[in-house]
Amino acid sequence: MDLKDLYRDVILDHNRHPRNFGRIEPADGRAEGHNPLCGDRLSVFVRLEGERVADIRFEGRGCAISTASASLMTEAVKGKDRSAVRELFNKVHALLTRPGDEADAALGKLAALSGVREFPARVKCASLCWHTLNAALEHGAATISTE
């Protein structure tokens, strides 16, 4: 177990300077995510153009893993359409939970999260933003919880 695998430079950078941080109002979809285990909360806002995520922002406070994961996610999904977002979600999920798999090239910078799978207690920190984005896209407005 090497902390450097978890806290890579990309993660630390996105934690210190989260991208797309803030709100979109009015938003076409928004959802709140909550991890009752650690008290992390975040909100995801999306603006849609047809099927395409034209803009996305998030806000909230959480650990480095949850903040960096959300920041990386907003960069990765902006401009993509729903089906591509869903595909990316599945790839991230596999990355976080399947030890040993090579990171999919399509993940780009998101591959920096691969260290998380060696720290099972932290997987939910990284996946919270994705579940929240899912809720924002599926239901328009919702609250989801990791528990």
Added chain:
Amino acid sequence: MAANVSRAAPPPFDAERVRRDFPILDTLVNGHPLVYLDSAASSQRPLAVLRAVEDYETHSHANVHRGVHALSQAATAAYEGARERVRRFINARSTREIIFVRGTTEAINLVAQAYGRPRLRAGDEILISALEHHANIVPWQMVCEQTGCTLRVAPINRRGELQLEELLGLLGPRTRLVAVAHVSNALGTVLPVKRIIEAAHAHGAVVLIDGAQAVPHTRVDVRALGADFYAFSGHKLYGPTGIGVLYGREELLAAMPPWQGGGDMILTVSFEKTTYNELPWKFEAGTPNMSGAVGLAAAMDYLESLGLEAVAAHEQRLLQLATAELARLPAIEIIGTAAHKASVLSFTMKGVHPHDLGTILDAEGIAVRTGHHCAMPVMSFFGLPATARASFGCYNTERDVASLVQALGKAREVFG
């Protein structure tokens, strides 16, 4: 600081020898010797407890209070013997006042449902403090929903101390029940429970003390305190999980209806009428946790063999040392700086979320609790989602404090 303990030569407390009684402390975690600083969540068990449980399971187990056969009698003797041990430990008047439960949470729920629910009605008030663990908040909220009574909360100050004058001001003719922690699990604050009990009694209110965090660190005498109910858990007292104690004054328990129905809590059952068993068995429906009770009794023997006062003094030295060491680290803020504390040191590190801190410390083999400590109102009061919490037990040493300080330095390095 550590210097002012060297007064009139008390026998030196040998934590290194104590450590040898706890086999789990030899564990390597992520390649490092375990530094266990999470006793406030659950303490470890000494060999004496493990052996007492094994001995009971190996030689004495059968169901209690039932058979005439030898093992049933042995099991009953062991279980009721444990009850007498608990009575002596907290100086209750009678074993009829000692109810075995699963833990503090169940004890509080028992009082809420069997004392509170039948008696309270709209207009009545239950008074708690802003320091409480969820287990001493939610059961009362449930009673309020069930009966229409009102929950009042006495505030704390920025040091994490109960504002006693405010609490006293909230006491009045409507106050029927006061429920407060003896020691705060999130901040370590020791509450002036004797003073609170006296004041509540002057208003005719009944008082429950949540003693989960107090019993391992201080000698509790329920009669000297004047507590009406006192609840605690075995697993924070070097005993097993799944066993705890509700102490209740006999006249209160006698007047309460049973909480759960079933075997062991009855004298006779017919389809027309059932008569309930006497105290304490009236509140112990079903086959109880015999090996847990035996283990708890062994834990009390063990703690008294070390000397409760000596253990408390040792933990106080470690708490003061750790407080001084952490106060010197510029990025650390200590949360909870009450004048009177026991065992618990809650803190945050600037720029590092407690959850990340927990992972970094774990990589060094150091176990601390990170999160809201089941005390979300305390966290909101300080405007924090979470803290890291180190807590000390009889087996911790100054070396453990040094390891913590060193690992906190590493955390700063990781986060630059």
